[in-house]
Amino acid sequence: xxxxxxxxxxxxxxxxxxxxxxxxxxxxxxxxxxxxxxxxxxxxxxxxxxxxxxxxxxxxxxxxxxxxxxxxxxxxxxxxxxxxxxxxxxxxxxxxxxxxxxxxxxxxxxxxxxxxxxxxxxxxxxxxxxxxxxxxxxxxxxxxxxxxxxxxxxxxxxxxxxxxxxxxxxxxxxxxxxxxxxxxxxxxxxxxxxxxxxxxxxxxxxxxxxxxxxxxxxxxxxxxxxxxxxxxxxxxxxxxxxxxxxxxxxxxxxxxxxxxxxxxxxxxxxxxxxxxxxxxxx
Numbered sequence: 251x252x253x254x255x256x257x258x259x260x261x262x263x264x265x266x267x268x269x270x271x272x273x274x275x276x277x278x279x280x281x282x283x284x285x286x287x288x289x290x291x292x293x294x295x296x297x298x299x300x301x302x303x304x305x306x307x308x309x310x311x312x313x314x315x316x317x318x319x320x321x322x323x324x325x326x327x328x329x330x331x332x333x334x335x336x337x338x339x340x341x342x343x344x345x346x347x348x349x350x351x352x353x354x355x356x357x358x359x360x361x362x363x364x365x366x367x368x369x370x371x372x373x374x375x376x377x378x379x380x381x382x383x384x385x386x387x388x389x390x391x392x393x394x395x396x397x398x399x400x401x402x403x404x405x406x407x408x409x410x411x412x413x414x415x416x417x418x419x420x421x422x423x424x425x426x427x428x429x430x431x432x433x434x435x436x437x438x439x440x441x442x443x444x445x446x447x448x449x450x451x452x453x454x455x456x457x458x459x460x461x462x463x464x465x466x467x468x469x470x471x472x473x474x475x476x477x478x479x480x481x482x483x484x485x486x487x488x489x490x491x492x493x494x495x496x497x498x499x500x501x502x503x504x505x506x507x508x509x510x511x512x513x514x515x516x517x518x519x520x521x522x523x524x525x526x527x528x529x530x531x532x
Contacts, residue, residue, distance in 0.1 A: 278380070278382065279380075279382045279383055279386045280379075280380070280383050281386075283378065283379045283380075283383040283387075284383045284384075284386040284387035284390060285387070285390075286379070286387070287374070287379070287383070287384060287387025287388065287390075287391070288387050288390050288391050288394070291387075291388075291391045292391070308348075308351065309344040309345070309347055309348040309351070309399070309403055310403065310406060312340075312344055313337075313340065313341060313344050313403075313406070316340060316466065318337055320336070321335065321336035321337040321340065324336040327339045327468060328468070329468055329493075329497070329499070330499055332497070332499065334414075334497060337410075337412060338412050338414060338497065339468075339493070339497075340465070340466060341407050341410075341412040341496070342421070342489065342492040342493035342495075342496045342497070343463075343464065343465035343466065343489045343492075343493065344403065344465065345400060345403050345404060345407065345421065345425065345492050345496070346424075346425065346428055346465075346485065346488040346489045346491070346492040346493075347460055347465055347485065347488075347489070348396070348399040348400055348403050348425075349396040349397070349399060349400045349425040349426075349428040349429045349432075349488070350396070350428060350429075350432045350456070350459075350460075350484075350485055350488060351396070351399070351456070352392070352395045352396030352397075352398065352399040352400075352429065353392045353393050353395065353396035353428070353429040353430075353431075353432040353433035353436065354392075354432050354433070354436045354452065354456060355436075356391065356392040356395045356396075356433065356436075357388065357389065357392040357432070357433040357434075357436035357437040357440065358436045358437075358439065358440045358443075358449065358452050359449065361388060361436075361437050361440045361441075362440050362443055362446075362449075365440070365441070365529070371384060371526060371530055372530060375526075375530050380523075380527075381523050381524075381526040381527035381530065382523040382527075384523075384526060385434075385437060385519055385522040385523040385526055386519065386523075388433075388437060389430065389433045389434050389437055389515075389518075389519060389522070392429065392433035392436070392437070393426060393429030393430045393433045394429075395429075396425065396426075396428070396429030396432070396433065397422070397425060397426050397429055400421075400422060400425035400426075400428075400429070401422060401425075404418070404421060404422060404425075407496070412496075413496055414496065414497045414498055415495070415496060415497055415498030415500075417494075417495045417496070417498055417500050418495055418496045420495050421492050421495045421496055424488075424491050424492050424495060424508075425492065427491075427508065427511050427512065427515070428488040428491075428492075428511060430511075430515040431484060431488075431511040431512070431514040431515040431518070432484065432488075433515075433518075434514070434515040434516070434517070434518025434519040434522060435484075435514060435515075435517075435518035436452075436518075437518065437522040438517075438518045438519075438521035438522040438525065439451075439452070441521075441522060441525035441526060441529060442525070459483050459484070459485040459486075460485065462480055462483075463480055463483050463485035463486040463488075463489055464480065464486055464489050464490065464493075465485070465489055469481065469486075484510070484511065484514055487506075487507040487510045487511055488507070488511065490503070490504075490507055491504055491507035491508065491511070494507075
C-alpha cells in the first residue's frame with residue numbers, strides 16, 4: 251500500500267526538471283562525424299579568410315567611435331553602485347555582440363545557401379552522418395567563428411586597458427557559450443526560411459538587440475516596463491554575463507545568464523537537427 255502511494259508522487263517531485271529534460275533532449279550526436287564537417291568547412295573557408303577577418307572590424311569601429319568618442323562626452327556610468335568609465339562599460343557589450351554576430355551570420359546566410367542552393371546537406375546525409383551530426387558540426391563552426399572575433403576583440407580591450415578584473419579570463423568561455431546559443435537558434439530559424447527576403451527578419455531581430463540590450467546604456471535608464479522586455483532578450487544575458495566578468499561584478503546572477511544561454515543553445519540544436527531530418531530525410 252505504501253509503495254502504491256509513493257509511485258504517483260514521482261512525477262510531481264521532479265516534474266519540472268523532467269519536462270525540461272524531455273524538451274531539450276538531443277538525438278545521438280557523434281563528435282567525430284561532426285568534426286569532419288567542421289574540417290570540411292575550414293578547408294573551404296581558409297581561401298576566403300579576408301571575409302571572415304572583416305567581420306572583426308565592425309565592433310572595433312563601434313568601440314573607437316562610440317566607446318571612446320562619445321565616451322569622452324559621457325564620462326562615467328554607474329553600474330550596481332560601481333562607477334565605471336563609459337568605454338569600460340561599452341567594451342564588454344561589444345565583445346558579447348561580436349560573438350553573437352559571428353555566430354548568427356555564419357549560421358544563417360551560409361546555412362541557407364548550402365540547404366537551398368548548393369544542396370550540400372543532401373550529399374552529406376547520404377553518408378553515415380546524421381542530421382544531428384550535421385547540425386552539431388555547422389553550429390560548432392559558427393561558434394568557432396564567433397570565438398575568433400571575441401578573442402581578437404578581447405586582445406584589443408587588454409591593449410586599451412579596458413579589462414578591470416582577472417575574472418575576464420572567463421570571458422572567452424562565456425563568448426563560446428554565447429556563440430553556441432546564437433548559432434543554434436540561427437540555424438534552427440534558417441530551416442524555416444523560404445527565400446533571401448526572409449533574412450530581413452534576422453536583421454530585424456539582431457539590430458534592436460544590439461542597440462537596446464544594455465550594450466550602450468545601463469538597464470536602469472529604460473522605463474520599467476521596457477526593462478522587463480530588455481531583460482528577456484538573449485543578448486541582454488550575454489552582455490551582462492561578459493560585463494560582470496570583465497569588470498569584476500561576479501555574483502549568483504551570472505548563473506542565471508549561463509543557464510539561459512545554455513538552454514537556448516540546446517533548444518536551438520534540437521530544433522535544427524529535427525528540421526534538417528524533416529526537410530531532407532523524410
